[in-house]
Amino acid sequence: MIKLIPSLIFMLFLSNAxxxxxxxxxxxxxxxxxxxxLTMPSSLNEISGIAFxxxxxxxxxxxxxxxxxxxxxxxxxxxxxxxKFSKKGDYEDISICNGTVIMLRSDGILFSFPLDVKxxxxxxxxxxxxxxxxxxxxxxxxxxxxxxxxYVLCKRCDADNESKSISGHILQMSPQGAFExxxxxxxxxxxxxAKLNEKKVAFRPSALAKNLVDNQWYILSSVxxxxxxxxxxxxxxxxxxxxxxxxxxxxxxxxxxxxxxYISNERGAKGIATIxxxxxxxxx
Numbered sequence: 001m002i003k004l005i006p007s008l009i010f011m012l013f014l015s016n017a018x019x020x021x022x023x024x025x026x027x028x029x030x031x032x033x034x035x036x037x038l039t040m041p042s043s044l045n046e047i048s049g050i051a052f053x054x055x056x057x058x059x060x061x062x063x064x065x066x067x068x069x070x071x072x073x074x075x076x077x078x079x080x081x082x083x084k085f086s087k088k089g090d091y092e093d094i095s096i097c098n099g100t101v102i103m104l105r106s107d108g109i110l111f112s113f114p115l116d117v118k119x120x121x122x123x124x125x126x127x128x129x130x131x132x133x134x135x136x137x138x139x140x141x142x143x144x145x146x147x148x149x150x151y152v153l154c155k156r157c158d159a160d161n162e163s164k165s166i167s168g169h170i171l172q173m174s175p176q177g178a179f180e181x182x183x184x185x186x187x188x189x190x191x192x193x194a195k196l197n198e199k200k201v202a203f204r205p206s207a208l209a210k211n212l213v214d215n216q217w218y219i220l221s222s223v224x225x226x227x228x229x230x231x232x233x234x235x236x237x238x239x240x241x242x243x244x245x246x247x248x249x250x251x252x253x254x255x256x257x258x259x260x261x262y263i264s265n266e267r268g269a270k271g272i273a274t275i276x277x278x279x280x281x282x283x284x
Contacts, residue, residue, distance in 0.1 A: 055257025108133035
C-alpha cells in the first residue's frame with residue numbers, strides 16, 4: 001500500500017496540471033497589459049461599440065445601450081457630441097463604411113444613415129434594414145470599406161450550439177445604405193476551448209474587427225473575458241484571456257489606420273467606462 005502512494009500522488013499531479021486554466025499570454029504585436037486609458041464621461045457609461053472614419057484616430061464614434069444616438073468626440077478633448085437616429089433600443093455596435101454610419105441593434109436590425117457631424121441635429125435619411133438575419137442576439141459587427149460588406153456575429157442565436165460553434169452572416173450594403181444577406185460562416189468554439197485547455201466553452205462574442213495588416217479577425221467576448229484571433233477563413237489561431245482588472249466589461253473593438261488597437265469597456269464594477277488604446281508593436 002505504501003508503494004502505491006507516490007504513483008497516486010503523481011497521477012493526481014498530472015490530472016491537476018491538465019485542468020489548469022490558460023495563463024494570460026502576451027500578444028506579439030500588442031502589450032495587452034499597458035494601455036493608454038481614456039476615461040469616458042457619464043454620458044457614455046454604457047458604451048458598447050466604437051469606430052473610426054477611414055481609420056482616422058483623431059475622432060472616435062460610438063454608441064451605447066438603450067440610446068438611439070450616435071456619439072462622437074475628439075480624442076484630445078473628449079468633448080462629446082451626439083446625433084439622434086432612432087428611438088430607445090438595445091444598440092450594440094457601430095461601423096462607418098464609405099460615409100455611411102451603420103448601427104446594430106441586438107435583435108439583428110441594422111440602421112444606416114449618412115455621416116454628417118456638422119451639427120447635433122437629428123440624423124437624416126435613416127434606413128432600417130428589416131428582418132434579414134436569423135433569430136438571435138447580436139453584438140458584434142464590422143464593415144469592410146473595399147467590398148461594402150458587413151459582417152455580423154451572433155452572441156446567442158437559436159440555430160447555434162455555443163459549445164460547438166457560433167455563426168456569423170455577411171450582408172452586402174448598397175450605395176443607398178440598404179442591405180442584402182449574401183452568405184454565412186461558422187467559428188469552431190471547440191478550437192477556442194482547446195486553446196484554453198478546457199473541454200468546452202460557451203463562447204459569446206461582443207465585438208469584432210479586422211486587422212488589415214495581418215488580415216486576421218479580432219473577436220472580443222465580454223462574458224468570457226477573451227480576445228480570439230482567427231485567420232481570414234475564421235479558423236481560430238490564438239486566444240488571449242483578458243485581465244479583468246483592465247477589461248472590466250469589454251464591449252467594443254476597433255483599429256486605427258496605424259494599426260493601433262482600441263477596446264472599449266462599459267461601466268462595470270469600477271464604476272467608470274473606458275477606451276483602452278494599445279500601440280502597435282511591429283514584429284522584428
